[in-house]
Amino acid sequence: xxxxxxxxxxxxxxxxxxxxxxxxxxxxxxxxxxxxxxxxxxxxxxxxxxxxxxxxxxxxxxxxxxxxxxxxxxxxxxxxxxxxxxxxxxxxxxxxxxxxxxxxxxxxxxxxxxxxxxxxxxxxxxxxxxxxxxxxxxxxxxxxxxxxxxxxxxxxxxxxxxxxxxxxxxxxxxxxxxxxxxxxxxxxxxxxxxxxxxxxxxxxxxxxxxxxxxxxxxxxxxxxxxxxxxxxxxxxxxxxxxxxxxxxxxxxxxxxxxxxxxxxxxxxxxxxxxxxxxxxxxxxxxxxxxxxxxxxxxxxxxxxxxxxxxxxx
Ligand SMILES: [Zn+2]
Ligand SMILES: [Zn+2]
Numbered sequence: 001x002x003x004x005x006x007x008x009x010x011x012x013x014x015x016x017x018x019x020x021x022x023x024x025x026x027x028x029x030x031x032x033x034x035x036x037x038x039x040x041x042x043x044x045x046x047x048x049x050x051x052x053x054x055x056x057x058x059x060x061x062x063x064x065x066x067x068x069x070x071x072x073x074x075x076x077x078x079x080x081x082x083x084x085x086x087x088x089x090x091x092x093x094x095x096x097x098x099x100x101x102x103x104x105x106x107x108x109x110x111x112x113x114x115x116x117x118x119x120x121x122x123x124x125x126x127x128x129x130x131x132x133x134x135x136x137x138x139x140x141x142x143x144x145x146x147x148x149x150x151x152x153x154x155x156x157x158x159x160x161x162x163x164x165x166x167x168x169x170x171x172x173x174x175x176x177x178x179x180x181x182x183x184x185x186x187x188x189x190x191x192x193x194x195x196x197x198x199x200x201x202x203x204x205x206x207x208x209x210x211x212x213x214x215x216x217x218x219x220x221x222x223x224x225x226x227x228x229x230x231x232x233x234x235x236x237x238x239x240x241x242x243x244x245x246x247x248x249x250x251x252x253x254x255x256x257x258x259x260x261x262x263x264x265x266x267x268x269x270x271x272x273x274x275x276x277x278x279x280x281x282x283x284x285x286x287x288x289x290x291x292x293x294x295x296x297x298x299x300x301x302x303x304x305x306x307x308x309x310x311x312x313x
Contacts, residue, residue: 029055029056029284029288029296029300030293030296031293031296031297031300031301032057032058032301033055033056033057033058033249033284033300033301034056034057034058034059034060034083034249034300034301034305034310035051035054035058035060035249035250035251035280036059036221036248036249036250036304036308037113037140037177037219037221037222037250037252038050038051038059038060038061038062038251039061039062039252039254040061040062040063040064040067040070040085044073044074044077044078046256047059047061047074047082048081049256049257049258050253050255050256050258051258052258053257053258053259053261053278054253054258054259054278054281054284055258055281055284056258056280057081058080058081058083059081059082059083060082060083060084060085060086060250060304060308060310061082061084061085061086062085062086062088062112062113062140063085063086063087063088063108064087064088064089065087065088065099065100065102065103066099066103067085067087068103068106068107068108071085071107072107083304083310083311084109084110084308084310084311085108086109086110086111086112086113086140087099087100087103087104087110087111087112088111088112088113088114089103089111089114089128090116091114091116091124091125091127091128092116092117092124096124096127097127097128097131100128101135104135104137109137109138109308109309109310109311110132110137110140110175111128111131111132111137111138111140112139112140112141112142112175113140113141113142113177114128114139114140114141114142115142115178116155116156117153117154117155118155118156118157119156119157119158120141120143120156120157120158120159120161120162120165121161121162121164125156126165126168129165129169130169130172132169132172132173133169133171137173138172138173138174138175138307138308139172139173139174140175140177140219141156141174141175141176141178142155143156143157143162143176143177143178143179143180143181144156144178144179144180144194145157145159145179145180145183145191146179146180146191146192146194148194148267148268148269148270148271149267149268149269156180159180159181159184159205159206160184160205162205162209163205163209163212163213166213166215166216169215170215172215173307174215174216175217175218175219175248175307176206176209176210176216176217176218177218177219177222177224177225177250177252178222178224179194179195179224181206181218181224182206182224182225182227182228183196183228184204184205184206185204185206185228185235185239186200186201186204187201187202187203187204187205188201193270194224194270194271195223195224195227195270195271196231197227198231199231199232199235200231200232200235202235206218207242207243210243210246211242211243216246217246217247217248217307218243218246218247219248219250220247220248220249220250220283220287221249221250221251221252221253221279221283222250222251222252222271223270223271223273223274223279225250225252225283226274226283227273229283229286229287230286236286236290237290240287240290240291240295240299241295244295244298244299245298245303247299247303248299248303248304248307248308249283249284249287249299249301249304251280251283252279253278253280255278255279257278258280258281259278259281260276260278260281284300287299287300
């Protein structure tokens with residue numbers, strides 16, 4: 001072996017070791033899993049309790065734009081478990097761009113989730129889409145056309161016309177999430193319910209846009225993602241296969257222990273099918289039963305690393 005090959009071998013061995021260290025502890029899912037829709041909880045322990053209970057090795061946390069110090073604290077306390085954080089900002093505030101920029105300078109690797117009572121193509125979100133492209137970070141949007149309760153309202157409305165936004169911001173990496181995104185994998189969705197059931201009509205807008213636009217990705221989290229992948233098993237395999245490089249695992253689970261404990265679907269009667277269950281476990285089980293081990297790893301680990309540029313901590 002010449003000197004150059006020797007050095008390359010050492011480098012490969014040490015990066016392999018780093019990867020191994022980062023993946024520890026091994027998850028019950030056959031390898032590392034990163035939950036990319038883990039809402040930041042009040043104490044470091046409560047975050048880790050959900051990860052450990054669901055057998056998940058890592059989280060990418062969704063926090064507030066002001067959460068930098070708390071994220072740094074949990075990273076210091078539990079090295080290797082948190083692989084990054086997104087900054088959520090009330091985008092209707094005039095200072096939203098300033099706060100979002102400050103969060104990225106402070107270590108946030110994305111914007112979101114963005115959940116405001118505005119139009120998906122309205123001026124408030126447009127300025128965030130533009131800023132995301134400028135700063136090179138992805139943006140996670142909650143699309144919802146049907147309120148879960150009489151007073152809840154709707155969020156980022158108008159997903160059916162989202163193609164124009166994808167065209168207008170080709171350098172922005174968009175992550176689709178929530179009710180309207182997932183309901184629109186069926187071509188017959190007419191904003192009639194939060195979580196439509198039954199057979200999926202092929203050619204839905206969300207499915208089509210994932211195929212057509214390299215800047216659109218999807219987050220599999222919540223009842224919305226789980227419902228969409230459960231309602232028509234004949235559809236699910238093909239959908240996962242053709243969009244394999246675009247799908248990112250996340251739970252959006254509110255259970256306390258990673259096993260469905262506590263109140264898991266509070267304030268959302270429409271999602272009662274998952275009451276008492278851990279959304280992370282439900283969706284990981286569905287993915288494991290549907291995908292090959294390598295595709296499972298792509299969706300639960302590799303895509304997040306590529307799209308979110310996750311870093312070992
Ligand atoms: Zn959401
Ligand atoms: Zn859970």
